[in-house]
Amino acid sequence: MKIILIQFRTNKDTLKDEKQSFAKALSSVNVEIVTKNAFLDNLDWDNPLSIIKDAEGVILGGSGEFDFDGGRIVDDEKRLLSYKITEDMSPFLTFLEENDFPTLAVCFGHQIIGKSHGVSVLNNKIQAKVGSHKISLTEEAKTDPVFKDLPDSFIAQYGHKDSLCSIPLNATLLAQGEQCFYSALRYGDNRYSVQFHPELDANDVLNKIKLHPDYLPPDTDPEKIIMESPHATKILVNFVTNVIDRKQI
DSSP, X not given: OEEEEEEOOOOHXXXXXXXXXXXXXXXXXXXXXXXXXXXXXXXOTTXXXXXXXXXXXXXXXXOSSOOSSTTOOTTOHHHHHHHHHHHHTHHHHHHHHHTTOOEEEETHHHHXXXXXXXXXXXXXXXXXXXXXXXXXXXXXXXXXXXXXXXXXXXXXXXXXXXXXXXXXXXXXXXXXXXXXXXXXXXXXXXXXXXXXXXXXXXXXXXXXXXXXXXXXXXXXXXXXTOOOOHHHHHHHHHIIIIIIHHHHO
């Protein structure tokens, strides 16, 4: 099985780390992860089949470099690029929607999907956070294939400044937390987005905090706010076995 991981990063080390994190989280299933870069590769967004050729699923990854707001000035280059890439990707996102193509959007990817559906993405300081936080499933999620065999609440890893301001009209809320109102959404039957990072474990988050210390409040000890999150990682496996495999039948 082949999955396309669309990456929204430019740093070579973080690009490598992201792919390795997804590969590690999906090591229990037979998956080939092929990466394509939204900023560095010359992707033909007007020809979606050229991007997902022979693939059974798509993951839209996160980004520690780009924001729709992020507290940046209005004309900040990386803020403007976030809006531009979302506009450029419109034909590709429309294709995924019209074909209900198995999709999992993570963090920045979650925000891109929301933004493409007309939702504002802002630097909400109440929701902005990094580290391990508890989320709770909605009643809808308890019968959803991606959240199959998961407890009603569990720990997930976060690292974001921006958040969706509302739920898109055609999306279903699947999980939320005290500091994250829209932690997981479903669009159609096969397309999902999550604000957290199911691919990361506690050690991954600690390493990322070293790269982005500005995500933490001053004088915060990261060792005290990071916990393991095996249930959140199970979402990735469920996405492959319960959504992509089901789609192929």
